[in-house]
Amino acid sequence: MPYPEIRPRRLRRSPAVRRLVEETRVAPAELVLPMFVKEGLTEPRPIAAMPGVMQHSRESLRKAAAEAVQAGIGGIMLFGVPTGKDETGSGGIDPDGILNVAIRDVVSEVGDGTVVMSDLCLDEFTSHGHCGLLAPDGSVDNDATLDAYAEMAVAQAEAGVHVVGPSGMMDGQVGVVRRALDAAGHAEVSILAYAVKYASGFYGPFREAVESSLEGDRRTYQQDPANLRESLREVELDVAEGADMVMVKPALPYLDVLAAVRAAVDVPVAAYQISGEYAMVEAAAANGWVDRERVILETLTSIRRAGAGIILSYWAVEAAHLLRQRY
Structure with missing residues (x-):
């Protein structure tokens, strides 16, 4: 048998090649850190x-x-966890609610040093845990929820x-939010639309992070996998x-x-490497089954290769440091 004339392995012979x-x-500037x-x-x-992710106090959030x-990541996505909830999620609209206070804290701390984003959804603030207001029959009322999203956006x-x-997967949410922002004089605020958000089993750890009080599931508004x-x-x-940007979640x-x-x-196009994806790798690494740092970068690279120019990841800051060491 003749030896091969074409040898792709030549381009794998050393780290430099x-x-x-x-x-x-993946560049650090493409990474966004979700923070609670x-x-x-x-x-x-x-x-x-x-493991390694925190619910922050206002002071630790600023730090x-x-x-x-300083790590050079592209943005921060903020989620608020209130001490009290109600049927309408009024804490998400209240200017003195924890999420709006946290936005002010972070913007005052970092200014334009990074892009400050915020989750626009009611689920963290409602006593029933759904992403919208409930109709008398217990279903999520799409159009009533849109009115609340408009107030929350402003x-x-x-x-x-x-x-x-806007992450609640209500029909028409982007248009309503855009009109509300423009009418209130905030035409410069961008919208990252959770355009593709599946009713996934990978959200479990997130529910702990935001102390979710969800009853039932979200399959009537999140998408079928x-x-x-x-x-x-x-x-x-x-x-x-x-929408100025769109997102796929999970990744x-x-x-x-x-x-x-x-x-x-x-x-x-953005993708959100969600809590269950994070937790699986951390659990496997804790058991010695995978090389943690290698797998972190491999997963991020696969998301980038599939087409995401923006990646939300709980490893964002650590990955930024790893990428700088690599390149």
């Missing part, structure tokens, strides 16, 4: 299901935000946020309504969807 021909690279702030805390509180800016904009992230064409329709609608189980979304639109 592999680095030279690497097709996909808990009302009333005086010091950060560990989240058991997400961690400054460290994230409250977050007035707190100084740079980007709002079996569907791709429906996702592309959602993306098309959100872009038509004024790793939906890389095919992510690639299809990237091919379909000409706006920036």
